[in-house]
Amino acid sequence: MLYQLFRPFSYLTIFNVGHKAFYDYIIPLALTIISLFTVCAGNNWEIAKIVSENRLAAGLFDVVKNLPGFYIAALAAIATFNKPELDNIITDQNNNSPQVNVRHVDHNGRVSDCPTAISRRVFLSMLFAYLTAMSFVIIILYVVFYSAGFLGSAYVVFASILNVAFTAMFWQVVVCTFFGLYYLGDKIHH
Template structure:
């Protein structure tokens, strides 16, 4: 069980509590953008099967996303080794300090959970770790499922897979912009 906890820990970013608007960034904005994207394709009567063809949206986005993990890993390394004391200040929110629950094992072998306040460094490391994992997951999942969807050749399948793919792609892009905002602006504020 511990192995799965470790393997999926990059997605622990989604379990961060106490950051204003994080639920909106993580779930509502990507969902709204997915609905808008799908509505656009439905309004213009664009066949969803064309999204999977060469030059189609899913193929183009997949090739773009396949370039991102290297950049995310570089950002993660830079954040982890950034030598400025302000990056180790705690995150401050209107409602107190944002936090996560950390799983550990006591000497007697019993698991426990402890609440840990987030620093700016930990928050950004978790964010870019999540972005790296999500981009790899999108690439690998698309590599396996896209040929399956094409071979089934079913309009409902095309629509469902496009919905899922677009949601995770929008989630990746919105979280990337959130990370860029934080790195480019918020991290330089001393309080």
């Protein structure tokens, strides 16, 4: 059951994709550092003020709360897009294919994870499923911690950590969205 519930996050487990870690982690981390530096510098490094006013997390929440509908629509479009080339296995110039471990149950009932090459349709479906799930995670975490008062000034250290986490998740969603838009808007047609 957990395998199924957490499967939207399997996008992060895709391997044999050049520069995927750069898109998934390095760029979002750099943007997080730049964002936090800018916010802190703009508020004279008064962390307690930034946290108590809750502008950073609230601003990110305002953007993210509208994204799940877009991602679900993109997921539906990818799943139904009538282009046979989307179902071809992706290969690079060295004939390597992106792969993901897929759980299989053999005839004896043994469960094993088998590396499976994926098509563009599967890749994009996994990407937009991940983005949908991440949007919901950000929304739920924000609502839970904001309503519990953890993002207020009484818990400055904890609230600061949450703001950093929200910012990092936000930038990962943004960068992965642009990566997905590149595939939907350009790569899918070539």
